Amino acid sequence: MIKATEGASMELLPLTVACPGCGSEDVVYSCDPDCCFNHVCSSCLHNFELFTEDLGEKIPLAGGHPPEKDSCMPTVACALCQSLNVYQLAVAEGEARKLVCVSCLSLLRLGFSFD
Numbered sequence: 001m002i003k004a005t006e007g008a009s010m011e012l013l014p015l016t017v018a019c020p021g022c023g024s025e026d027v028v029y030s031c032d033p034d035c036c037f038n039h040v041c042s043s044c045l046h047n048f049e050l051f052t053e054d055l056g057e058k059i060p061l062a063g064g065h066p067p068e069k070d071s072c073m074p075t076v077a078c079a080l081c082q083s084l085n086v087y088q089l090a091v092a093e094g095e096a097r098k099l100v101c102v103s104c105l106s107l108l109r110l111g112f113s114f115d
Helices: none
Strands: 002-004 027-029 038-041 047-058 086-089 099-101 106-114
Antiparallel strands (some): 038 047, 047 106, 086 099
């Protein structure tokens, strides 16, 4: 767990994505970051790319290490620094999901692009 410097703890989670076609979370990353961010749903075979948008905020994190990533799991680059160190913040039910880049500490929103 990584903690915010204000004292409140924030859990960083690996990125999870629900297929925009069928809603399944059985989504795999099918390319290489040097090429694109194409993802494929294993259930309906819908393919799409992920991108991030900067929310204009930084989040002060301190200590700990983010969880290791599986190279086949969903991944995306930070809109500001292009780092792949993008994680999901654990949020309370009903709150909008946010992402954070642990390289530049930017808060991000996830977007989908379709062929």
